Amino acid sequence: MKNLLKIFCLAAIVASCDDVEPTVFNGEDPSNATLLSFSSDVYSLPVERDANGITTITFTSSTLSSSDRVFNIEVIAGTANAATYNVPASVTIPAGGYVGTMDITGQDNNLVDEEIKDFTIRIPDSNFGNESLGFTEAQIRVYEVCPLLSEFTGSYTASATESMFTDPVIFDDSNVTLSVGANAYERVFDINPYPGYVGSSRTVKINFQCDYLNLGGTVRTGLRCNDDGDKQFTWGPVDTGDRAPYNTEDDSVINVNFIENTTSACGYGPNQSSFTLTKN
Numbered sequence: 001m002k003n004l005l006k007i008f009c010l011a012a013i014v015a016s017c018d019d020v021e022p023t024v025f026n027g028e029d030p031s032n033a034t035l036l037s038f039s040s041d042v043y044s045l046p047v048e049r050d051a052n053g054i055t056t057i058t059f060t061s062s063t064l065s066s067s068d069r070v071f072n073i074e075v076i077a078g079t080a081n082a083a084t085y086n087v088p089a090s091v092t093i094p095a096g097g098y099v100g101t102m103d104i105t106g107q108d109n110n111l112v113d114e115e116i117k118d119f120t121i122r123i124p125d126s127n128f129g130n131e132s133l134g135f136t137e138a139q140i141r142v143y144e145v146c147p148l149l150s151e152f153t154g155s156y157t158a159s160a161t162e163s164m165f166t167d168p169v170i171f172d173d174s175n176v177t178l179s180v181g182a183n184a185y186e187r188v189f190d191i192n193p194y195p196g197y198v199g200s201s202r203t204v205k206i207n208f209q210c211d212y213l214n215l216g217g218t219v220r221t222g223l224r225c226n227d228d229g230d231k232q233f234t235w236g237p238v239d240t241g242d243r244a245p246y247n248t249e250d251d252s253v254i255n256v257n258f259i260e261n262t263t264s265a266c267g268y269g270p271n272q273s274s275f276t277l278t279k280n
Helices: none
Strands: 035-038 042-048 052-061 069-072 074-076 090-093 099-107 117-122 137-145 154-162 174-180 186-191 202-208 212-215 253-260 271-279
Touching (some): 042 202, 137 202, 154 186
Parallel strands (some): 042 137
Antiparallel strands (some): 035 052, 042 052, 052 099, 069 090, 074 117, 090 099, 154 174, 154 271, 174 186, 253 271
């Protein structure tokens, strides 16, 4: 097996391992640089069967302003039918605040099913000046859901069920906390992948659909090989037919299938792997 190296400089959106003067992205001092970004490059828009759905999009600034900051939103068509979603024309970061939010709504209209379809939102370049930019474009994934009849939140033990390697394992048995994500059908938890090789935790999203669940997006683990450049082990959702089932009335055990190493880093994979969350 090739040598696996820790990555220390991938967590930031704008990152460098060079020995340079750091840029300050924080605080009230107007001399500090401003970083603007969506909180994620992927969001989920679950739509209840024969009903509606909603998801909250967050846009952040690392510095304060004495006036409202308004950013226009542009929609780029994708595989989702335009009749299944509504997007506000803009998002506002209020004066004296770091965060602006907007709600994207969805409607079934007999056009949404278990197959995930998508569209993209974008803040045009004309909205920006000299700020540093993170995610100014985000994919919105539209799919059908059914009501959750259990909470699927709280303290769980996360255990690797199947993975590419025995060493490094995807994670040790760990206590994690499931909480509601950007919408009522998303759960998130933080965990340190490949312990001993990666030094920080990553956020994992789980999306509940009708009878099945899947990862809610990619997880960039920070693990790579020394001759692979910046290509790192990344986890991703499985295909529709490979999703794990769940019982909406029983949140005691949650099984999750996912694709390990979607990028084929180090010449391995991709591989379908799995983990289990057991309620404490």
